[in-house]
Amino acid sequence: MEDSDSYILESQIGFVMRRVVQRHIAIFSSLIPDLTPTQFAALVKLCELGQASQNELGRLTSMDVATIKGVVDRLRGRGLVLAEPLASDKRRLTLTPTPQGKVLFRKLVSRAREVSQQTLSPLSEAESQQLMVLLRKLG
Amino acid sequence: MEDSDSYILESQIGFVMRRVVQRHIAIFSSLIPDLTPTQFAALVKLCELGQASQNELGRLTSMDVATIKGVVDRLRGRGLVLAEPLASDKRRLTLTPTPQGKVLFRKLVSRAREVSQQTLSPLSEAESQQLMVLLRKLG
DNA sequence: TAAAAATTGTTTGTGTACAAATAGACTGTG
């Protein structure tokens, strides 16, 4: 292949996305030091649902069973989420946000919006919309 | 705030990107089971440069000092990269790809291109270009 | 030149992320 040396790392979608995600996470943790993006996502979803089993919550937040377990454990450890065995299905763990969890969620929502906004700040409004549309097709 | 409940997780740039990255990594490891995306990035860059210090390589591949160390250690462990202390600066570790590392790189380049292509396959050519332009602004 | 500042690499600790294996519990079908 005569073009075997023309692989530009910096032009690969994976590499570029890794950098964008890094920047996003940096913005997130500067605006919301209380929680990680993943923890916040789980809390958001649980507040939205009211309650869910652990696996269910994982599915809805795109987290692996092992990953969601760790995330939920940490949220429980901080008193933001309550876990109770479900009588009608002994396999399941029913998760609910605690009052504390709900308060924190409400406190952080506006900050979270700011995180998204700041992440997209190098783009115009139209470009941001464009980007979201395109990314959605890849998700 | 009357809009405090209108935080749609699925519409946030961070959430969507996490999902896209997940998909990309899945494609990568199905096409290139030999290396992780990060390891491949480091190998690519090192082959391109011929040689580099560890920190330098980290900077050029957007990896933290602790991260690049782990990645390089694993590449060294597999005989793909050689590390030698630099006489003229005793702090530095000079990294070079081994012949084996170069061979593997050349063998995987076309697959790597396929990874990018497959990741972008839900988009048209024009859309892909558009996306890359937009992401580049956020990187 | 001597002290301050910066750089390189290492280590430790925390937090995703996924694969694979396991145990216990449910569901469906024969």
Place this chain on the structure above:
DNA sequence: CACAGTCTATTTGTACACAAACAATTTTTA
């Protein structure tokens, strides 16, 4: 009813990713 398959949660192991602290070495600069 039994049992095969499915589902939930846990555990273990590997691999990023970053913060913070450290030692050893340059480099600056006063």
